[in-house]
Amino acid sequence: MPIVVKLDAVLADRKVKSKALAEYIGITEANLSLLKQGKVKGMRFGTLEKICEYLACQPGDILIHVPDS
Amino acid sequence: MSTPADASVVQSPVLSRALAAACVAVALLLPLGVALALWLMPVEALLQRLGLPGMGVSGDALQPWQRHAGWLLGMVPASCAACGLWHARRCFLHFARGDYFAEAAIGSLRGFSVGMLAAAVAGIVVPSLASVVLSWELGPGRRQLAVAVSSNDLLLLLFAAVVWQIAVAMRRAAALAQENAAFV
Numbered sequence: 169m170p171i172v173v174k175l176d177a178v179l180a181d182r183k184v185k186s187k188a189l190a191e192y193i194g195i196t197e198a199n200l201s202l203l204k205q206g207k208v209k210g211m212r213f214g215t216l217e218k219i220c221e222y223l224a225c226q227p228g229d230i231l232i233h234v235p236d237s
Numbered sequence: 238m239s240t241p242a243d244a245s246v247v248q249s250p251v252l253s254r255a256l257a258a259a260c261v262a263v264a265l266l267l268p269l270g271v272a273l274a275l276w277l278m279p280v281e282a283l284l285q286r287l288g289l290p291g292m293g294v295s296g297d298a299l300q301p302w303q304r305h306a307g308w309l310l311g312m313v314p315a316s317c318a319a320c321g322l323w324h325a326r327r328c329f330l331h332f333a334r335g336d337y338f339a340e341a342a343i344g345s346l347r348g349f350s351v352g353m354l355a356a357a358v359a360g361i362v363v364p365s366l367a368s369v370v371l372s373w374e375l376g377p378g379r380r381q382l383a384v385a386v387s388s389n390d391l392l393l394l395l396f397a398a399v400v401w402q403i404a405v406a407m408r409r410a411a412a413l414a415q416e417n418a419a420f421v
Contacts (some may be wrong), residue, residue, distance in 0.1 A: 199421045210418035 172232045174204045175219070182223050193218040253333035257326045264322035271315035275308045280371070283307075295370045308371045314359040321352020338411040347404040353397035360390040 175227065190200040193215055202208050203215075216227055223229075275283065279295060299307075323343045331342030366382035375381075 195421060203421045208421045209416070211421055215421055 169174055170234050171206070173204060173230060174232055175230050176222055178225055178229055179204075179223050182225075184223060189219065189222055191218045192222045249400055250333040250335070252394070253329045257329035257333065258324045260326035260329060264319040264326065268312065268319050268324070270342045272308070272312060275311040277352045280307075280348055284371070285313075289310055294375070298374065299371065300374055303370055303374060310370065312344035314356045317352050317355035318357050319352075321349045321356060324348030324352055338407065341409060343404055345396050347401065350397050350404055353393060353400065357390055357397055359392040360393065361386055382408050390420065 179189065186199055186200050186204070190197045193200070195215065199208075203211065211231075216230070219225075219230060220227060278300060284294065303363070324347075328342050328345035330348060331337075331339050331345065336342050364385045365382060368381050372379065372381040
């Protein structure tokens with residue numbers, strides 16, 4: 169998929185643990201892990217809002233469009 | 238697939254299990270009761286129950302093949318209903334486990350509707366066939382084809398169609414729930 173989730177990099181950059189973010193968003197760690205791996209069909213705006221809020225970032229920092237070669 | 242649901246709309250597992258047990262009891266007792274009634278009931282009373290009175294057929298004049306054929310025909314609606322109830326039992330057991338949108342539960346609900354639909358159609362067709370079978374030995378010119386449709390048959394037909402539609406809607410809901418689960 170041309171949309172790449174860069175959540176792992178942002179989490180490492182902010183030194184935030186997945187568990188803490190998952191708790192803040194209100195989803196399970198398993199679902200957050202799937203999201204980080206890009207193994208989900210989509211992300212709700214509510215989830216994106218919480219992530220941006222917690223990590224003090226913009227949606228563009230987390231989601232990147234990489235055109236298929 | 239189980240989906241979380243509001244506790245106020247979730248049926249009690251105890252009630253689901255009780256309904257499953259009731260389905261088993263009726264699915265077993267209904268064909269047995271009908272078989273016994275068909276065997277013991279006088280032909281005149283049977284014709285009355287089938288909505289075919291005044292056919293001029295007496296029990297003494299019936300040939301053994303007519304009795305057996307009549308008995309087999311009479312068993313068809315009850316057997317179809319029993320099959321449907323067996324599917325309903327499986328459906329209720331899935332509900333008791335909280336698997337409201339499981340593929341198997343929806344399949345069982347559809348099976349129940351098919352069984353009831355077959356029972357309703359048989360309830361309309363069987364009396365007609367029974368009239369032919371029971372009057373067969375009366376000879377040419379006296380054989381009869383009676384058609385009887387009761388409001389109960391039509392209501393059962395409508396009920397089965399409604400349950401079928403609910404099963405179709407549940408399948409669609411299950412697909413939507415599955416798609417929704419893929420979003421985080």
